[in-house]
Amino acid sequence: MSIDTSSVVRALAKVSDPVTGQDLITANMVRDLNIEGDSISFTLELASLNAQHKSELNFACQGAIAEVYPQAKVHVHMMSRTADPQQQTSALPQVKNVIAVASGKGGVGKSTIAANLALGLQMLGARVGLVDADIYGPSVPTMFGLQGQRPKVRDVYGQPKMVPLDAYGIALMSIGFIIEPEQAVVLRGPRLAGIIKQFFNDCLWPELDYLVVDLPPGTGDVQLTLVQTVPVTGAIIVTTPQEVAVIDAVKASNMFQLPGVAVPLLGVVENMSWFTPKELPDHKYLIFGQGGGKKLALVNNTVLLGQVPLVQGIREAGDGGRPIILDEEDPISREAFLNVAKNVARQVAIRNETIAPTQVVKMAQ
């Protein structure tokens, strides 16, 4: 029986990397697969060249291929992955930075910030994706004009993978694309964790500089599943200027700072900072008070990434499926969000220069 490439790939997809638990194909560890007659050779790119892992993997690969092609002579070369360290440990090696957007309270504009941030980073030249993991109110389908759409499913070496949708050049996944809102809100425990994990492990994300994750408000299961699934580069906390929002936001930021979680804070975005009526462009009405964002940044020893005013057009643009940052007619809102995006890009660069890559949180057994 002559040896064909796809059967060898399927066999290797049954072998798990002892370090990450992912199979060798999904983890993108197999290189230079070459078949000549009965001879099969390939290179495995490993995060560590630990001798025990090497021999376990060699044994497992030989065994998996022997099941299909007992006659094959298999040569496995092992080499260390030379990619940047942030990517080595990642379940998503093609994604450079995962940015969580969190808030204490609901309705402070977290999703609006996440959507305009994603587009703002893209305007700065980055390749960007957005995951909407807000089980209480998935808003990406509405904000990007994709209501009722479903991701396509593609077969990758026998495994079904979801293809993120695209709007305005942003790769998008939302809990709203795969489940009805009334079902999403009652999701709990392993089912919820399974869906969140699918967004990362079972989606065909393209090469991205940033994957922005819009979290539900508070400190619940979604946040925990996220940090157990991917290394989160950093978190952004969204608040309004008012005291009650800040108190809840401190709890949300504390969660990322827990010793076992250790996700660095990139900074705070203050939303709805003031209201300026169109007819009185020089007036700033401080409807929700003042100073909350700065205070939250100070308490957390981090920076204020920007202030976004309360503008009717921001709400209308979100409801209309075209986030305001794309609207050249509203330079004030556009500038406010571009400023946030520039500061986020800067803080991510500083974070990556100064702090070691975030580790995925291991579940207690």
Ligand SMILES: Nc1ncnc2c1ncn2[C@@H]1O[C@H](COP(=O)(O)OP(=O)(O)OP(=O)(O)O)[C@@H](O)[C@H]1O
């Ligand atoms: N700066 C702003 N100016 C005007 N409207 C805004 C602003 N920010 C957000 N909104 C509007 O407020 C509402 C709530 O915003 P959004 O859905 O972004 O909040 P959220 O914090 O993600 O809410 P939740 O997590 O509870 O779903 C939306 O209708 C949105 O368009």
